[in-house]
Every structure is written in C-alpha cells, then in structure tokens.
Amino acid sequence: MGRNVNMRDFRIMNRIIKAIAACGLSLAVVSGPAAASGAKVENAEDYAFSFEGPFGTFDRAQLRRGWQVYKEVCAACHSLKYIRFRNLAEPGGPQLDKKTVKAIAAEYSVKDGPNDEGEMFERPARPSDAIPSPFPNEQAAKAANNGAAPPDLSLITKAREGWWYPWYLSPILKLVNGNGGPEYVRSLLMGYKPAPHGEEKEGLHYNPYFKGHWIAMPPPLSDDAVEYADGTRATVEQMATDVAAFLAWAAMPKMEERKRVGLMVLLYMGLFALLMLLVKTVIWHRVKH
Numbered sequence: 001m002g003r004n005v006n007m008r009d010f011r012i013m014n015r016i017i018k019a020i021a022a023c024g025l026s027l028a029v030v031s032g033p034a035a036a037s038g039a040k041v042e043n044a045e046d047y048a049f050s051f052e053g054p055f056g057t058f059d060r061a062q063l064r065r066g067w068q069v070y071k072e073v074c075a076a077c078h079s080l081k082y083i084r085f086r087n088l089a090e091p092g093g094p095q096l097d098k099k100t101v102k103a104i105a106a107e108y109s110v111k112d113g114p115n116d117e118g119e120m121f122e123r124p125a126r127p128s129d130a131i132p133s134p135f136p137n138e139q140a141a142k143a144a145n146n147g148a149a150p151p152d153l154s155l156i157t158k159a160r161e162g163w164w165y166p167w168y169l170s171p172i173l174k175l176v177n178g179n180g181g182p183e184y185v186r187s188l189l190m191g192y193k194p195a196p197h198g199e200e201k202e203g204l205h206y207n208p209y210f211k212g213h214w215i216a217m218p219p220p221l222s223d224d225a226v227e228y229a230d231g232t233r234a235t236v237e238q239m240a241t242d243v244a245a246f247l248a249w250a251a252m253p254k255m256e257e258r259k260r261v262g263l264m265v266l267l268y269m270g271l272f273a274l275l276m277l278l279v280k281t282v283i284w285h286r287v288k289h
C-alpha cells in the first residue's frame with residue numbers, strides 16, 4: 001500500500017519536472033531567434049578591476065587619474081549630477097585633499113538664486129554643489145550633439161551591462177561576475193572602428209559595443225589626450241580603464257564601507273555562532289541522551 005502511494009507520487013513528480021523542462025525549452029526556442037535579430041552588440045572585454053569581489057577596493061591613484069580624464073575630457077559634454085565636489089575628498093573615493101577640491105569647484109560656475117531682486121545668477125561652485133552639466137538644458141545638449149543628449153554619467157556603470165547570461169544562470173553569475181557595467185564603458189571608449197564596407201552615417205560613429213552600432217558621441221579619447229599628474233602614460237586603453245573605474249566609484253561611492261561592514265557582520269555572526277555552540281555544549285554535556 002505504502003509502496004503504491006510512493007510510486008504514484010513519483011509519477012506525478014516526474015510529470016511536473018517534464019512540464020517545467022518543456023516550458024524552459026520552448027522559451028529558449030522562442031527567445032533565441034528574437035535575441036539574434038538586429039545588429040549584434042559585442043560583449044564587453046572582461047577586465048579585472050581592483051574593486052571586484054568581496055574584498056576588492058578602489059585603486060586610489062586610478063580614481064584620481066579617472067577623475068582627471070572625466071574633468072578634462074568627458075565633462076565637456078557629460079554631467080555627473082549625483083556626485084558633489086566634496087565627495088572627491090571623502091574616504092573610499094579619489095580622496096583629493098579638501099583644498100584641491102575647493103579650488104576645483106571654483107573653476108565651475110553654477111546657477112543660483114533668486115537674489116533679492118528676484119534674479120537668477122551665476123556664481124562659482126562650492127564643494128557642496130553637484131558637478132553641473134555643461135549645458136543649460138536638455139534641448140541645448142541635444143542641439144550641440146546631433147540630436148542625442150549626452151547622458152548623465154553618475155549611474156552609467158549600473159545602467160548598462162557588458163554581457164548577457166542565459167536567463168536561468170543570470171542571478172548567480174551576476175553575483176559572481178557583475179553586470180559588466182564598468183567593462184562596457186571601457187570597451188565602448190576603446191571600441192571605435194571603421195564601419196564594415198566603409199559605410200558612413202551623418203553625425204554618427206561606428207562602435208560595435210553600442211546598441212545599434214552607431215553612436216552620436218565622437219571618439220572622445222586619443223593617445224595623450226590628458227597629461228596625467230602622476231606621470232602614467234596616457235594611452236587610450238589607460239584612460240578608458242581609469243575613467244571606467246572612476247565612474248564605477250561615482251555609481252557606488254560607499255562601496256568600500258559597505259563591504260567592510262558586511263565582512264564585520266559575517267565575522268560577528270560566525271563568532272556568535274561559535275559562542276552559542278560552546279554554551280550549548282556546556283549546558284547539555286551532563287544530560288544523558
């Protein structure tokens with residue numbers, strides 16, 4: 001009797017598993033060709049950034065170089081509105097000294113007001129100001145860039161992915177290897193090429209890492225576009241890597257603190273579990289069982 005029931009349960013289980021597998025298979029069949037249509041976006045080149053993994057931290061010198069690239073090149077078109085100048089001096093970031101940050105802020109001009117006459121006015125930025133957009137508004141940004149407004153870069157490494165996993169592996173692999181956002185930025189900046197068959201499009205540039213392959217951003221980097229304060233040779237690859245790391249920091253300025261606290265919590269819980277085990281052994285060791 002008991003054996004029969006088990007057999008029936010087993011058969012039902014078997015049917016459920018087959019149904020799930022069939023669903024998965026048909027999804028793969030349906031979604032496969034859909035994903036393959038259109039210009040294929042190239043996966044970003046994987047790169048071992050220092051801030052990856054549970055113990056990874058930012059490379060201070062790299063963040064400073066990345067900031068220099070952003071400021072001297074990208075800031076001509078892109079804002080960084082969720083970063084305030086003072087963040088550049090805070091622990092876990094480029095850690096510029098406060099005086100430098102004050103001087104940097106003063107180079108920018110921001111809109112403030114209204115004053116007592118009811119007028120808006122321009123004033124030099126202060127460390128507490130957000131890094132402003134080089135354009136007064138979205139329309140001006142579009143007009144100056146062939147109709148495509150340069151996006152704010154504060155969260156770009158989170159908003160973009162460098163590679164795609166099959167949907168059923170995605171949650172685990174993303175945890176282990178990330179979404180490839182910083183790698184995407186790095187590859188994009190290094191990825192300009194002549195278009196296949198010499199094709200050209202008015203105001204657009206060919207880049208296989210960009211969705212659709214034609215981007216309104218002209219190649220922003222060329223060798224020695226900046227002269228690094230720390231003497232590092234400014235190749236396109238070096239600048240692309242540094243600015244990608246800097247933008248990763250901009251998207252998660254508290255990453256180092258977060259990891260530190262997380263590890264402390266794990267350590268604490270481990271010690272606490274040991275302590276409890278000890279208490280349990282002491283209390284129970286005389287009881288016969």
Ligand code: HEC
Nearest residue numbers: 073074076077145148149150151156185215216217220243
């Ligand atoms: C001359 C202006 C200009 C400069 C300088 C510039 N960009 Fe851009 N950028 C653009 C424009 C315009 C777009 C929008 C492109 C589009 O949507 O076709 C863009 C888009 C981007 C994107 C988003 C691409 C996407 O997936 O949507 C990233 C990332 C980016 N730029 C990074 C940078 C970095 C980093 C620098 C500095 C090294 C830089 N840009 C310098 C104009 C510029």
